[in-house]
Amino acid sequence: MPKRGNGEGSVYRTKAGLWRGSYWVATSKGLKRRYVSGKTRQECSQKLTKAMADRDGGLVFDAGSLTVGDYLDR
Secondary structure: OOOOOOOOOEEEEEEOOOEEEEEEEEEOOOEEEEEEEEEOOHHHHHHHHHHHHHHHHOOOOOOOOOHHHHHHHH
């Protein structure tokens, strides 16, 4: 299987046997890594694709002390 490109997230198997996908999210405090899990690689890949689409669509995960002005600047 070829390596994924930069920004495409990653999918790997955990020691517990589950599949885990990771991707980066921009928060008010900087970049943070987020994870999704699934029983199969395909399920995990689908969740990862949806999570990254939500991120790219502007969904804010850790707003924290994010002001309306900061949100609109994004």
